[in-house]
Amino acid sequence: MHLDAPDGLAPEDILQELSGLLSGEGDPIASLANAAALLAMHLQGVNWVGFYILRGEDLVLGPFQGRPACTRIPSGRGVCGAALARREPVVVEDVALFPDHIACDPASRSEIAVPVLAGARALGVLDCDAPTKGRFGDAERGLFEAAADMVGRHLAEHGARL
Numbered sequence: 001m002h003l004d005a006p007d008g009l010a011p012e013d014i015l016q017e018l019s020g021l022l023s024g025e026g027d028p029i030a031s032l033a034n035a036a037a038l039l040a041m042h043l044q045g046v047n048w049v050g051f052y053i054l055r056g057e058d059l060v061l062g063p064f065q066g067r068p069a070c071t072r073i074p075s076g077r078g079v080c081g082a083a084l085a086r087r088e089p090v091v092v093e094d095v096a097l098f099p100d101h102i103a104c105d106p107a108s109r110s111e112i113a114v115p116v117l118a119g120a121r122a123l124g125v126l127d128c129d130a131p132t133k134g135r136f137g138d139a140e141r142g143l144f145e146a147a148a149d150m151v152g153r154h155l156a157e158h159g160a161r162l
Helices: 011-022 028-042 078-086 138-157
Strands: 048-055 058-066 090-092 110-118 121-130
Touching: 011 028, 011 138, 028 048, 028 058, 028 138, 058 078, 058 121, 078 090, 078 110, 078 121, 110 138, 121 138
Parallel strands: none
Antiparallel strands: 048 058, 048 121, 090 110, 110 121
């Protein structure tokens, strides 16, 4: 699998690092911040990586790496809202062709959003944008699904309330 990681790490190596960062940390904001920083560090060709946290019916900006972003995404809107509503990853090769895309950064051309779940309870979304079309393939999808699952399980195990 090719992730286009500048350091050549495989997805399993990145996930092992993430596991180490999460281990023993009970604070949800610290965990999300380190997860976003780790993913941003290991992926090239991306301009934003971070979390949106479910607050009531809206997704609210959480820890991230990148340029300033939309602060609040109404329920079901945009790529992040679609991923949360479907409870499955949404990979968009060209955001200009995605109905209801929310352009937080006009430089973004492709996006991947993966729901973060604690069992059946939705916590939020892990989101990543890139300035090139078609940036996210099967390797990135697999990495982001595994990372979102790991974060969700970690938060649930620590009884974290976001």
